[in-house]
Amino acid sequence: METQSPSSDVPTPCCGTKRRGILKGVLAAAIGLFVSVVPLIPGLAVLFSPLRRKGNVGGRMIRITTLGALAGSTRPQRFQVIASRRDAWNLYPPEPIAGVYLAPQGDGKPPKAFAVTCPHLGCAVDFNGETEEYQCPCHTSAFALDGQTLYGPSPRGLDELAVEIRGDEVWIDYKRFEVGKSQQIEIPS
Amino acid sequence: MKQILDWIDHRTGYRGVVKETLYENIPGGSRWRYVWGSTLVFVFFVQVVTGIFLWMAYSPSTQTAWESVYYLQYHLDGGWLLRGIHHYAAQIMMILMLLHVLQVVIDGAYKAPREVNFWFGLLLMLIVFGLGLTGYLLPWDQKGYWATKVATEIAGSVGREVPEIAVGGADYGTQTLTRFFAIHAGVLPALLVGLLVVHIALFRRHGITAKLSGRREGYQEDFWPDQVLKDAVACLAVLLVIVLLAWLARAELGAPADAAENYAAARPEWYFLFLFQFLKYFPGEYGKLIGAVVLPGLLVGFMFLMPFVGRSRTGHRLNVAFIALVLIGSAVLTLLALDEDYYAKRIDKSQIAEAEKAFEQIAIDLRKAGEGSPYHGKEQAEQLAIFSGDDQEEENLLQEQYARYQRYQTSKNFIEAVHAADVEAERIKELAVEWDPQAEAYLPSIPPTGALALLRADPKTQGPKLFGRYCASCHDYSGPEADTEFVTVHPLAPQTGDHVPNGAPNLYRFASRQWIAGMLDPEEVAKVHLDRETWTVTDAPYYGNTNIATEDGGMVEFVQNDLADLDDEGREKIEAIVVALSADARLPYQQTLDQEAETAGQIAAGREAFTDAFDSYACSDCHRWGEIEDAEDAPDLTGYGSRDWMIKMIADPAHIYGEHNDRMPAFNPPGKPESQQLSDEKIGLIVDWIRQDWRPGPAKPQP
Known part of the structure; x- marks a missing residue:
């Protein structure tokens, strides 16, 4: 780098020196900005890498229980969804990962399945046997036996999951949906 | 616009601060030799930025520390670069610090009225050493684990309580990681920032230790823009070196730490190698205390006294000689350490051929004669003495080769251990992923018991x-x-x-x-x-x-x-x-x-x-x-x-x-x-x- 020549030590702000000073200032600021930003780049890449991860939609079939466990009951019952789960670097052996309500429909019809997640903001709903409605403990949304919103702020009814009867076993197509939307939008996993 | 800035200045006085920062007077004008301090601050800034992002990915426990670093390194976008920059910036910081200290001592910048600031600088240096030491353990791989264990054992020569506090118990475990992590990412950086603020403020108070030679008398410049530009260019060069290193030689991650598996390849980071080598010359119970605590303590202690020693011209020369001696000594020790480790690679095998041949003959004789062999139950050196019989010349040759032979064997073991460690480090990468049919990709699938369980079952x-x-x-x-x-x-x-x-x-x-x-x-x-x-x-x-x-x-x-x-x-x-x-x-x-x-x-x-x-x-x-x-x-x-x-x-x-x-x-x-x-x-x-x-x-x- 060039240093100022000794002749310019008399501070006569001549146009050339001044212009050179501004140029140096701009250059210094630009390089300074650059070296400050570069270390941020890989950090931000790491921070945002969840967004770049594309998951799969379509759900997965999970065995929930047997028809025998539902027999003789007309009330919805809560079951655990048991499946293996990935969390960052870990793959966990099958364990409860969520809950689901199975609502018997009688007459040899397969039960309906509802996700326990309230479509409002994701709290888990409870089934109240006295009023025969699903109630969210957070913002008092309530849902009918068929999942329709009865009252409260939820933008849509409970999310129904497809049920498949395999022999004597009840399987569901386990999916998750974005909350707070009036439409069901599946979250890729 | 001007009104807004006036408003802000009225309430903050920012113009005064900016003016004071940028228009510091530099007698003799800007110089390249003044950039070292700025580059050090810059590298510290890099470490803070990358460190905070690393923090977001790191999980300190024995079942997750290695795993989280593995996940960062191989599965998060840019993770390898983030870790690489932090890894190499730490090493560059050591070099820059060395240059900075060297310059300060040679220029006599510790002299009155800058004594206190010099002491702050020394404290900062110790903190940076501490950061290097604590950071080395955090990936919880074999290398960091075994090398850091040595460091805490050294602390144990002062008293058992010291490592127990540092480690969080009698053995290395999750408490060790949580403590080291808090020290590395919290305590030491906070101390460093505090001391650095004082260091820079004092530096500003006393001004630069000007080097006026070759400059016209009375000539001076402001810090802005010339010196700032020089500093910026130097920082850019440093950054380029760091990024290039991180790009070309990816930061290493060994196999997960295993207390049950010996790790003969354990060495401290290169900037501590001199100390590692130094310890070899201090045997016995108190050896490590003297070699790793007392002598380095005296050395740093002397540095604290430099401002007083350096009052006279002779004293200053003594200081310069001292720092030169320490540097040369450390360099020699580092080279010796490297040479001992890689001796087997450079040795000409003819230099130990006679000894090898002698040992072959001795082994045959032992097989032939069994307990009747004169070599039976003897040490190797003794065996060679018997082997050469009365031939003094041959014995001298053999003993001379034997010394090399021993070094050769030690070095060979080390190189083999490094190779075995590399093989395991590669293998664990293979074991850590499983094919996921849904995602149609290999995804990290480490069991909750940790990656070591995978390796142990392999x-x-x-x-x-x-x-x-x-x-x-x-x-x-x-x-x-x-x-x-x-x-x-x-x-x-x-x-x-x-x-x-x-x-x-x-x-x-x-x-x-x-x-x-x-x-x-x-x-x-x-x-x-x-x-x-x-x-x-x-x-x-x-x-x-x-x-x-x-x-x-x-x-x-x-x-x-x-x-x-x-x-x-x-x-x-x-x-x-x-x-x-x-x-x-x-x-x-x-x-x-x-x-x-x-x-x-x-x-x-x-x-x-x-x-x-x-x-x-x-x-x-x-x-x-x-x-x-x-x-x-x-x-x-x-x-x-x-x-x-x-x-x-x-x-x-x-x-x-x-x-x-x-x-x-x-x-x-x-x-x-x-x-x-x-x-x-x-x-x-x-x-x-x-x-x-x-x-x-x-x-x-x-x-």
Whole structure:
């Protein structure tokens, strides 16, 4: 780098020196900005890498229980969804990962399945046997036996999951949906 | 615009701060030599930025520390670069700090009125050392684990309480990581920032220690823009070096820390190597205290006194001489450490050829004479003295070579340990992922118990270790494509030179077609070569070096008599039996061949041939094999060489070989837990390794 020549030590702000000073200032600021930003780049890449991860939609079939466990009951019952789960670097052996309500429909019809997640903001709903409605403990949304919103702020009814009867076993197509939307939008996993 | 800025300035006084910051006066004008302090601040800034992002990915516990770093390094976008920058910036910081200190001492910038600021600088230096030390452990890989253990053991020479506090108990564990992490990411950076603020403020107060030579008297410049530009360019250069290093030589992540596995390749980071080497010269209980605490303490203590020592011209020269001496000493020690580790790579083997030859001769003599050998029970140096007899000249030569020979062996062990560590580090990367059919990709799939559990259950890496420990004293494992070979020297009987069988078959590709074919070959089955030159038994791949070779009416006799001089039909029969018997082992590397044989009916043909007499006997006259249950005198060949068969064989050979068993010990005899030497899991690891039955790494993407 060039240093100022000794002749310019008399501070006569001549146009050339001044212009050179501004140029140096701009250059210094630009390089300074650059070296400050570069270390941020890989950090931000790491921070945002969840967004770049594309998951799969379509759900997965999970065995929930047997028809025998539902027999003789007309009330919805809560079951655990048991499946293996990935969390960052870990793959966990099958364990409860969520809950689901199975609502018997009688007459040899397969039960309906509802996700326990309230479509409002994701709290888990409870089934109240006295009023025969699903109630969210957070913002008092309530849902009918068929999942329709009865009252409260939820933008849509409970999310129904497809049920498949395999022999004597009840399987569901386990999916998750974005909350707070009036439409069901599946979250890729 | 101006109104807004006025408003802000009125309430903050920012213009004054900016003015003071940028228009600091530099007597003599800007210079390149003033950039070092700024680059240090910049590198610290880089460490803070990358450190905070690393913090978002890191999980300090024994089951997650390595795993989270692994996940960052190999599965998060840009993680390798983030970690690489932090890794190399730490090392660059050491170099820059060294230059900074050097410059300050040489320029006498510690002199009045800058003494206090010099002390702050020294404190900052100690903090940076502390950051390097604590950061090295956090990935919880073998290297960091074992190197840091040494450091805390050194602290233990002051008193047991020190490492117990640092480590959070008597042993390394999760508490060690949480503590080291808090110190590394919280305590030390906070201290550093605090001291740095004072350091810079004091520096501003006293101004730069100007170097006026070659500059016109009275000439001066402001900090802005010339010096700022120079500083910025220097920072850019430093950043480029860091990024380039991180890009070209990715930050290393070893295998996960394992307290049960020795790690001979453990070394501190290079900037602590001098201390590591230094400690070699301080033996005894108090050695480490003197070498790693007292002397370095005195050294730093002297540096704190430099401002007083340097008051006179002589004193200043003394300071410069001192720092030069310390630097040269450290450099020499570092080079010595590196040279000792990599000695085996650079040594010309002719320099130890005589010693090696002498040891070979000594080994032969020991085999020949046994306890009667003059070398028996002697130390190596003594053996060489006896070896050279009265020849003083030769003894001198040998002792001189012996010193090199020892260094060579130590270095060779180190290099081999580094290689073994690299192999494990690579293997754990393969084990940590599993194919996910839904995502159609290899995804990290470490069990919640941690990656070490994966490695410990891996036959490919654990098998050879166990084989070496439990099997290799009798069995060889060597072949053209073996990645690890075990060959044991079996001696002839002392004095007489008789062949006393003292080995066992070579298990490389045991139960494969080639192996069985060799065993049924009259030439091979009891092949043994007695080498009277070296007093050893060599080339005994099957039963040649066992008692089975001389058993009356045994297998070997049968092979040698009945299977010699076969006609074409007989040879075909043998081939069919080999194929069928080997298929029973269900060897993964032979799977395709076995399936082809099954389809071609070769296996059925082999089973038939099994019951068909050769010269006088059929195999089935002695052996059972699946549904062929005519006899039960000789070993049951059902599932010969299969996983179950081999586990049974190792657990309790009498179970299979009955009285025909030579000296194969029972490693886990059923119903006798008191004589268990190997658990079922460990036997399984050995068996799977011999069978080459391990999880393959992720398939390379198809081009």
